[in-house]
Amino acid sequence: MNVMKSFNYVCLLLMMFAASGCLHLGVSHLERQSWKLETPRTMQMEFMKFDYEIVPRKDSFGLRGEAFVKKNSVPMWAGWIGELWIQGYLSDMNGDVLAQGLQVFSPEKLEEGKGIPFDFELKPDQFDSGPLYISFGYRMALYKSREDNNGPPFMAIERAVSQ
16 A cells, blocks of 8 residues: 555544544643642643632533743743643543633733633533543743744643544
8 A cells, every 4th residue: 555545544544533532632641630629739840830729610610720931941032922822621530631621812921920810611521430630731832022923933832632
């Protein structure tokens, strides 16, 4: 079988798995913490730190807090956040995502110690009887300044993956 036919075959299989629900998001490779209601927590990741709390809502749960860029983990020249997406995940013991929230933020100056507030709604279709976990993901593009954003950015990405 030639390379193009093999590629087409793999793509077709992936589409069939996705359509049948066999592909799902997983976070077993990310930092995870056990689910605790109304308890302030902190999670350290490679380029960001998250201070958060899980709060009950009418028919869902809120995952809210502040995210901080770890200035000592990004290039010294970085002074501008050109793009920032933050995701919150609720997962089971195996790292399978049960619910997720996403927020996209406007560009802003990167300042040491300045928190970026987030608030996700997590509404899982079902709860397993086992333990639950919280994880975070992000996609961040850092530039030297607001005016000097034509060059390649520093990209920091940690997120759930399709399994």
